[in-house]
Amino acid sequence: MSKGLLIVFTGNGKGKTTAALGMAMRAAGHGLKVCFIQFIKGGWHYGELDAVKRFAGLIDLHVMGKGFTWKSDNIEEDARLAREAWDFARTMIASGLYHTVVLDEFTYLLHYGMIALDPCLDTLTNHPSGQHIVVTGRYAPERLLDAADLVTEMHAVKHPLTSGIKAQPGIEF
Amino acid sequence: MSKGLLIVFTGNGKGKTTAALGMAMRAAGHGLKVCFIQFIKGGWHYGELDAVKRFAGLIDLHVMGKGFTWKSDNIEEDARLAREAWDFARTMIASGLYHTVVLDEFTYLLHYGMIALDPCLDTLTNHPSGQHIVVTGRYAPERLLDAADLVTEMHAVKHPLTSGIKAQPGIEF
Numbered sequence: 001m002s003k004g005l006l007i008v009f010t011g012n013g014k015g016k017t018t019a020a021l022g023m024a025m026r027a028a029g030h031g032l033k034v035c036f037i038q039f040i041k042g043g044w045h046y047g048e049l050d051a052v053k054r055f056a057g058l059i060d061l062h063v064m065g066k067g068f069t070w071k072s073d074n075i076e077e078d079a080r081l082a083r084e085a086w087d088f089a090r091t092m093i094a095s096g097l098y099h100t101v102v103l104d105e106f107t108y109l110l111h112y113g114m115i116a117l118d119p120c121l122d123t124l125t126n127h128p129s130g131q132h133i134v135v136t137g138r139y140a141p142e143r144l145l146d147a148a149d150l151v152t153e154m155h156a157v158k159h160p161l162t163s164g165i166k167a168q169p170g171i172e173f
Numbered sequence: 174m175s176k177g178l179l180i181v182f183t184g185n186g187k188g189k190t191t192a193a194l195g196m197a198m199r200a201a202g203h204g205l206k207v208c209f210i211q212f213i214k215g216g217w218h219y220g221e222l223d224a225v226k227r228f229a230g231l232i233d234l235h236v237m238g239k240g241f242t243w244k245s246d247n248i249e250e251d252a253r254l255a256r257e258a259w260d261f262a263r264t265m266i267a268s269g270l271y272h273t274v275v276l277d278e279f280t281y282l283l284h285y286g287m288i289a290l291d292p293c294l295d296t297l298t299n300h301p302s303g304q305h306i307v308v309t310g311r312y313a314p315e316r317l318l319d320a321a322d323l324v325t326e327m328h329a330v331k332h333p334l335t336s337g338i339k340a341q342p343g344i345e346f
Contacts, residue, residue: 009188013325018195019188025198026191029224051202054227151330152186158324 004131005149006124010107010140013154020102020134021048028058032099035092037062039085039137040105060098064088082114096128107137110144121147177304178322179297183280183313186327193275193307194221201231205272208265210235212258212310213278233271237261255287269301280310283317294320 007023009016024034036052036059038044044063052061064085086109093101109115125147127133135144145151180196182189197207209225209232211217217236225234237258259282266274282288298320300306308317318324 011328013327014323015182015188015192015195015325015327018199019192019327020195021198022188022191022193022195025194025224026220029220029222029227031223047199047202049202050204051198051228054202055224145330148331150187150332152188153328153330154186154188154192155184155326155328156324157318157326158321 003149004127004129004133006127006147007132007134007150008140008145008148009134009136009152009154010138010145011153011155012138013156014159015154016136016138017104019152019154020104020136021051023134024059024100024102025051025055027100028055030099031058033097034059034100034102035062035098036060036102036104037064037085037089037092037106038104039064039082039109062088062092079114082109085109086115086120090123093123093127093131093133096131098131100132100134101127102134103136105137106135107140107144110141111137111139117141117143176322177300177302177306179300179320180305180307180323181313181318181321182307182309182325182327183311183318184326184328185311186329187332188327189309189311190277192325192327193277193309194224196307197232197273197275198224198228200273201228203272204231206270207232207273207275208235208271209233209275209277210237210258210262210265210279211277212237212255212282235261235265252287255282258282259288259293263296266296266300266304266306269304271304273305273307274300275307276309278310279308280313280317283314284310284312290314290316 009019024036027034038061049061052059065081089101089103092098110117110120121143124133124135182192197209200207211234222234225232238254262274262276265271283290283293294316297306297308
């Protein structure tokens, strides 16, 4: 049996977005098209952006949020942008153009209640046959984990930012 | 404070090698050189190999083991090949040519006692200044975790291979 999977990388450890990036490049290496949607602007820097450019025509990168950080004082405006971002993601999923759709840092929209869980789970579990969806971010709701085919929890056993070492190019970004 | 980190991705979940691959491509995206050494032959397939080729001159990929799987009946031959592979890795680390050296699936050599832990830890913690080392694989010895600056345990909450879904291109390989 071969099917389109719903994959979740969650937990407080490093490697969630990085693993999704590795999967995207691996799929692109097979010549398969990937739609990579970032739900938090500023999460990526030059390193990732340049790497993805090498897969032009195979990995389509979209940065949502127009600068919002989900920590805004304007909750209504944040919620509106979140709904817009999710509408865009749904359109990409439904398009059937992609082997894999990555929803990077998407869990925060659910965690902060900016979009409703039920219709979201409906979309994520009824995507085009053979298409994979990868969701990353902390605080993945229990029901998203229940609905997923593959879940890895990245657990931070040790993290250098907690021991006074500053973020470095090629490591943190 | 900025220093060369020893990073370990361990645990039974998916995403260890994938996260290392993502880190390698991110570093390469910064124009930084990466040496990616695979200690288990056959772990990679066309997808990764093609993806890495797009970073020619930045990511140097080396496949060690010449076909051994660490499950051989010839333990002496396995141990000899393991030592050879580790000698090669030490040379690459000491060369100072690389921003990041990835030792993919390296933990098995330690877990199965094919190379000695003490001199290995000595090399991994006394690498050239500013150079990062990434080690992946299950069963990372406790003392390796103690020595590391960053440890993420990839914990398999759910895995599709346990629920009858076969491995698929762009997902498992």
